[in-house]
Amino acid sequence: MDLNLTPQELRFRNEARAWFAGNVPKDWVKRRDEEESMLGRFEYLRAWQRKLFDAGWAGISWPKDFGGRGAPVMEQVIFIEEMARAEAPPMANVIALGLIGPTIIAFGTPEQKKRYLSKMLSAEEIWCQGFSEPNAGSDLAALSTTGVLDGDHFVVNGQKCWTSYAWAADWCELVVRTDPAAPKHKGLTALLVDMHSPGVEVRGLKQMSGESEFGEIFFRDVRVPVANVVGKVNEGWGVAMGTLMHERGTFGAALQVNYRRNFNRLVEIAKRIDRSGKPASEDPVIRQKLAQCYAEIEVMRLNQLRAFSRINETGVPGPEGSIQKIFWSELNQRFQQVAMEILGPYGQLAHGSADAFDEGQWAYGYLRSRGNTIEAGTSEIQRNIIGHFVLGLPKSY
Amino acid sequence: MQFGLSESQQILKSNARKFFATECPIAEVRRIMETDTAHDKKLWRSMAEQGFLGVVFPEEAGGMGLGFVELAALAEEMGRALVPGAFLSNLFAGAALHAAGATKHLAEIASGEKTATVALLESSANWDPHAVRMPTLAGEKLFVPDAESADLIVVAARDADVPALYLVESHAVKKTLMPAMDLTRRLYKVTFDHPAAELLAKGGAARKALDHALNVVTTALCAEMTGGMQRMLDIAVEYAKTRKQFGKPIGQYQAVQHQCADMLLYTESSRSAAYYAAYTMTEGSAEARTAVSVAKAYASDACRETGNRAVQVQGGMGFTWENDTHLFYRRAKASEIAFGDATYHRERIARFVID
Numbered sequence: 049m050d051l052n053l054t055p056q057e058l059r060f061r062n063e064a065r066a067w068f069a070g071n072v073p074k075d076w077v078k079r080r081d082e083e084e085s086m087l088g089r090f091e092y093l094r095a096w097q098r099k100l101f102d103a104g105w106a107g108i109s110w111p112k113d114f115g116g117r118g119a120p121v122m123e124q125v126i127f128i129e130e131m132a133r134a135e136a137p138p139m140a141n142v143i144a145l146g147l148i149g150p151t152i153i154a155f156g157t158p159e160q161k162k163r164y165l166s167k168m169l170s171a172e173e174i175w176c177q178g179f180s181e182p183n184a185g186s187d188l189a190a191l192s193t194t195g196v197l198d199g200d201h202f203v204v205n206g207q208k209c210w211t212s213y214a215w216a217a218d219w220c221e222l223v224v225r226t227d228p229a230a231p232k233h234k235g236l237t238a239l240l241v242d243m244h245s246p247g248v249e250v251r252g253l254k255q256m257s258g259e260s261e262f263g264e265i266f267f268r269d270v271r272v273p274v275a276n277v278v279g280k281v282n283e284g285w286g287v288a289m290g291t292l293m294h295e296r297g298t299f300g301a302a303l304q305v306n307y308r309r310n311f312n313r314l315v316e317i318a319k320r321i322d323r324s325g326k327p328a329s330e331d332p333v334i335r336q337k338l339a340q341c342y343a344e345i346e347v348m349r350l351n352q353l354r355a356f357s358r359i360n361e362t363g364v365p366g367p368e369g370s371i372q373k374i375f376w377s378e379l380n381q382r383f384q385q386v387a388m389e390i391l392g393p394y395g396q397l398a399h400g401s402a403d404a405f406d407e408g409q410w411a412y413g414y415l416r417s418r419g420n421t422i423e424a425g426t427s428e429i430q431r432n433i434i435g436h437f438v439l440g441l442p443k444s445y
Numbered sequence: 446m447q448f449g450l451s452e453s454q455q456i457l458k459s460n461a462r463k464f465f466a467t468e469c470p471i472a473e474v475r476r477i478m479e480t481d482t483a484h485d486k487k488l489w490r491s492m493a494e495q496g497f498l499g500v501v502f503p504e505e506a507g508g509m510g511l512g513f514v515e516l517a518a519l520a521e522e523m524g525r526a527l528v529p530g531a532f533l534s535n536l537f538a539g540a541a542l543h544a545a546g547a548t549k550h551l552a553e554i555a556s557g558e559k560t561a562t563v564a565l566l567e568s569s570a571n572w573d574p575h576a577v578r579m580p581t582l583a584g585e586k587l588f589v590p591d592a593e594s595a596d597l598i599v600v601a602a603r604d605a606d607v608p609a610l611y612l613v614e615s616h617a618v619k620k621t622l623m624p625a626m627d628l629t630r631r632l633y634k635v636t637f638d639h640p641a642a643e644l645l646a647k648g649g650a651a652r653k654a655l656d657h658a659l660n661v662v663t664t665a666l667c668a669e670m671t672g673g674m675q676r677m678l679d680i681a682v683e684y685a686k687t688r689k690q691f692g693k694p695i696g697q698y699q700a701v702q703h704q705c706a707d708m709l710l711y712t713e714s715s716r717s718a719a720y721y722a723a724y725t726m727t728e729g730s731a732e733a734r735t736a737v738s739v740a741k742a743y744a745s746d747a748c749r750e751t752g753n754r755a756v757q758v759q760g761g762m763g764f765t766w767e768n769d770t771h772l773f774y775r776r777a778k779a780s781e782i783a784f785g786d787a788t789y790h791r792e793r794i795a796r797f798v799i800d
């Protein structure tokens with residue numbers, strides 16, 4: 049066990065640190081809180097990602113030939129730590145960077161890699177993940193969007209829902225049923241679908257948190273070239289699982305950037321806000337709760353560091369990634385609740401209220417965190433995965 | 446950067462696992478825990494021969510001169526095997542002697558020639574060394590682990606208004622058993638009536654030695670707790686696979702399966718935190734004290750939760766004396782309390798990161 053940086057890692061870290069010091073936009077925190085339009089914020093982050101890409105910081109562990117840096121996974125981890133340290137804004141194309149890019153790297157053809165990867169990194173093309181359907185959420189393999197072969201195209205019909213960033217997406221990793229006669233896991237195919245194709249319609253879906261980060265996608269006779277199949281026809285389940293392993297195992301790593309920033313901010317607030325005539329930060333109960341959040345954020349970071357060290361050796365995230373997914377989602381819900389307790393009546397104040405802390409971010413964060421234990425596979429499904437695939441207990445369903 | 450055991454650390458760990466599997470199987474644990482001191486001299490000697498008693502102590506003091514990650518690897522295996530007796534007490538005392546520069550005594554205990562413990566808590570039951578009130582060597586110390594099997598006792602006291610550390614021979618003081626939950630480690634009330642004592646350190650030096658020794662033993666304890674959690678998880682999962690009700694293995698029911706998944710989450714998370722604490726201790730980094738408190742705060746709650754689930758999953762069988770779970774469960778509670786529970790360590794974290 050050695051958490052010291054190798055000379056190469058050290059060089060990398062110093063370079064990243066210096067770059068962030070000179071380039072992190074100063075107006076980000078203000079903009080994040082005050083920018084009322086999701087679109088405006090998205091374009092801002094897109095420009096920021098472009099800047100990172102141009103400087104060679106997007107896709108640290110992605111192959112060099114496709115716009116990445118070709119560095120070991122551990123440098124990706126170091127990069128995230130540096131981002132957190134510099135309080136840098138996140139990148140815009142999250143689904144592409146976290147899920148779909150790694151899927152194409154693992155399963156895609158050389159042509160697909162060449163065509164898609166670098167435009168993911170530059171945020172020139174935004175991606176979404178079209179897996180869930182109205183009748184296929186946890187039971188993803190029950191999906192019914194169809195792909196029927198017609199010459200050198202698949203003709204796609206059906207509906208996807210809860211698709212994050214569908215409104216911004218140029219492309220979609222879509223899972224469709226191509227063999228209705230086969231058992232449900234065996235007749236699926238993963239397709240890369242141009243969201244600007246005729247027959248694709250996106251509708252916003254308002255979330256309980258008020259905005260429409262996710263949406264519905266309708267496909268009516270959408271023609272997708274056979275060249276856009278990822279992996280093999282009817283072997284889409286394995287491809288989709290590859291995507292989900294990344295979603296559960298490695299996606300959460302970047303979250304510590306937000307969590308640490310949120311924690312520090314909450315401590316600042318606790319020092320200012322009054323609790324029975326003293327700052328809340330001096331209240332023994334509040335101190336206990338804040339310290340527990342700190343400990344859990346640390347444990348999340350360390351779990352991820354351990355997992356990445358394993359991925360560094362084995363190359364792929366395994367089912368134990370479900371531990372990370374449960375941890376980051378349930379931790380954020382506990383954290384947001386602690387924030388509510390510290391803020392007291394102020395916690396409920398929403399965007400637009402002159403008296404709200406941080407432009408109502410806390411009320412929003414509290415509501416948004418309910419989605420954490422649903423998106424990327426519910427907590428119950430993660431526990432099923434751990435029970436069956438990690439602990440070897442019989443499948444429960 | 447690599448968060449995982451190196452090859453040599455892995456070898457040390459698997460050797461320790463094999464050693465305890467043969468030298469201290471659970472039947473042997475049950476035999477030893479029925480003895481007066483729950484400390485077995487023969488087992489202790491073989492542990493000494495393996496070098497286990499001096500892992501982190503320098504070679505010139507008869508130790509192995511290894512780091513805290515190696516210590517954690519050993520402690521994890523000891524927790525898994527529920528090794529009874531004075532290992533942690535001895536480590537605590539050794540670390541205090543080491544920090545106080547008492548090399549001769551350290552050599553005695555690193556080699557297994559003598560066994561030692563530390564008398565810290567008083568009737569206030571406060572783990573914070575600031576709470577020590579006992580004047581130079583008259584009064585009572587409570588919850589002193591393994592005082593009867595120890596040859597030497599390191600005593601935290603106050604000389605006038607200054608913290609001081611002394612060393613006394615165990616036979617020079619009165620020890621009264623405090624019967625307690627964990628059957629594998631004994632606690633004593635120790636009464637001091639001006640015994641012959643050697644001053645080890647005074648003032649800032651005494652305080653520093655004690656702080657350091659507390660960090661050392663807490664780190665090892667967190668790793669040991671992880672091993673105990675792993676064992677409770679293994680026992681429960683094994684049972685959930687074989688026990689059938691309503692015609693199915695109970696592990697197929699999600700209410701059972703999800704409890705097992707939670708146990709894995711607690712165990713792995715405690716492991717990450719414990720090894721990180723060990724790593725920062727080896728590096729001597731300024732972060733070490735926070736990392737130790739993060740590990741202990743987390744593991745204290747996690748080992749209790751893991752134990753609760755392990756009993757529940759096994760139903761009536763899990764509630765029997767014959768089933769091994771309760772031995773680990775009892776240990777888990779004692780470990781949760783030892784060197785400060787989650788509440789104590791969270792307040793420490795608050796002092797380090799909020800104030």
Ligand SMILES: Cc1cc2nc3c(=O)[nH]c(=O)nc-3n(C[C@H](O)[C@H](O)[C@H](O)COP(=O)(O)OP(=O)(O)OC[C@H]3O[C@@H](n4cnc5c(N)ncnc54)[C@H](O)[C@@H]3O)c2cc1C
Pocket residue numbers: 176177178179180181182184185186187209210211212213262419420422423424425426427428429432445699
């Ligand atoms: C904010 C957000 C963003 C999302 N983004 C995307 C996206 O970009 N792309 C995408 O494809 N999808 C996305 N989703 C959809 C998400 O993946 C699904 O909502 C999720 O997998 C659950 O499916 P469901 O909603 O159909 O719930 P259901 O599967 O109907 O589950 C309802 C309840 O039943 C429980 N349950 C179901 N099956 C079992 C079982 N076998 N054992 C125990 N309990 C069970 C669930 O845990 C849950 O509590 C997003 C969802 C949210 C909330």
